[in-house]
Amino acid sequence: MSAIFERRSVRKFLPKSVEPDRIERLLRAGFEAPSAHNRRPWEFIVITARKDLDAIAGMSPFAKMCTEAAAAIIPCANLNLGEAAPEDTWWVQDLAAATENILLQIVEEGLGGVWLGWYPDKGRIEALSARFGIPSHIVPFSVIALGYPAKSVPKADRFNASRVHYDAWDKQV
Amino acid sequence: MSAIFERRSVRKFLPKSVEPDRIERLLRAGFEAPSAHNRRPWEFIVITARKDLDAIAGMSPFAKMCTEAAAAIIPCANLNLGEAAPEDTWWVQDLAAATENILLQIVEEGLGGVWLGWYPDKGRIEALSARFGIPSHIVPFSVIALGYPAKSVPKADRFNASRVHYDAWDKQV
Numbered sequence: 001m002s003a004i005f006e007r008r009s010v011r012k013f014l015p016k017s018v019e020p021d022r023i024e025r026l027l028r029a030g031f032e033a034p035s036a037h038n039r040r041p042w043e044f045i046v047i048t049a050r051k052d053l054d055a056i057a058g059m060s061p062f063a064k065m066c067t068e069a070a071a072a073i074i075p076c077a078n079l080n081l082g083e084a085a086p087e088d089t090w091w092v093q094d095l096a097a098a099t100e101n102i103l104l105q106i107v108e109e110g111l112g113g114v115w116l117g118w119y120p121d122k123g124r125i126e127a128l129s130a131r132f133g134i135p136s137h138i139v140p141f142s143v144i145a146l147g148y149p150a151k152s153v154p155k156a157d158r159f160n161a162s163r164v165h166y167d168a169w170d171k172q173v
Numbered sequence: 174m175s176a177i178f179e180r181r182s183v184r185k186f187l188p189k190s191v192e193p194d195r196i197e198r199l200l201r202a203g204f205e206a207p208s209a210h211n212r213r214p215w216e217f218i219v220i221t222a223r224k225d226l227d228a229i230a231g232m233s234p235f236a237k238m239c240t241e242a243a244a245a246i247i248p249c250a251n252l253n254l255g256e257a258a259p260e261d262t263w264w265v266q267d268l269a270a271a272t273e274n275i276l277l278q279i280v281e282e283g284l285g286g287v288w289l290g291w292y293p294d295k296g297r298i299e300a301l302s303a304r305f306g307i308p309s310h311i312v313p314f315s316v317i318a319l320g321y322p323a324k325s326v327p328k329a330d331r332f333n334a335s336r337v338h339y340d341a342w343d344k345q346v
Contacts, residue, residue: 004202004278007205031331034273036290040331040333043336043337044337044338045338045339045341045342046338046339096265096266096269096273099270100269100273103207117209117266132341134342138342158205158213159200159201159204160213163204163216163217164200164219165218165219167221167222167225168218168306169218169305169311
């Protein structure tokens with residue numbers, strides 16, 4: 001799956017909107033992620049209005065590129081669909097897997113995107129929830145800024161043999 | 174990227190080992206995951222010895238299929254490579270993304286696999302750390318059991334339009 005090896009964070013976008021059918025395939029990719037006990041505790045919010053994207057850009061020191069992005073997808077956790085016990089946080093892993101699926105499908109669609117960390121930053125969560133009317137049992141987990149890339153981002157091989165261990169922690173090949 | 178849409182949890186495996194070059198490509202896929210501030214806080218342990226896989230099967234109520242699996246990959250967080258503050262847990266998301274990349278590459282390789290939740294279950298973490306000599310600053314995050322699938326697992330479309338919201342939480346198309 002070349003998308004895994006081609007994916008890079010893209011933060012510069014062309015002033016060009018993304019077709020609705022591409023957005024839908026991105027969402028479909030998110031829905032296909034694995035989840036603990038197959039609970040699928042996710043919801044997705046799609047933002048395309050310029051003023052909303054500009055507002056998101058001001059909610060995190062790392063979200064500036066939203067002023068250029070054509071769209072943002074916000075994977076959220078619905079805590080009513082999740083664990084029995086509130087201290088259980090397997091849903092964090094579920095939402096991260098859904099986010100990664102969307103990022104990979106972005107590559108497949110010829111688009112570019114970047115994963116903006118949101119949860120567990122309380123300030124970012126509150127700002128986003130206030131603007132988009134997100135109720136308290138819904139946690140905006142990440143923001144994926146996306147669009148047609150303005151330039152290609154160079155690839156780098158990130159394999160690091162010193163981080164690979166065979167048979168036990170202290171053995172390497 | 175068809176692997177996203179073809180991936181299913183596979184828990185039945187043929188008694189056939191997995192070639193080392195395939196294992197290496199799985200690891201390479203893990204290394205290519207995005208991470209917060211590009212910290213790449215991961216390490217990977219590869220387990221292929223039958224007795225070790227059988228031992229893992231006994232460490233979680235959901236790990237029985239390890240007695241059939243040809244291998245297990247254990248993505249771990251190296252806390253010394255991560256955040257400055259111990260209460261920061263962005264690494265959980267990084268490790269989940271790496272786990273998902275490996276699961277997708279498993280599909281690409283014609284293999285099958287399943288994501289076994291490990292972190293934050295203390296008992297599972299302690300059992301695995303004790304057996305494989307994993308030091309305290311390394312957190313075994315998940316266990317991916319894998320091998321050649323014994324049967325194909327039926328696909329299901331998981332798209333759910335009621336979980337998609339446009340422009341704001343309370344709007345749907």
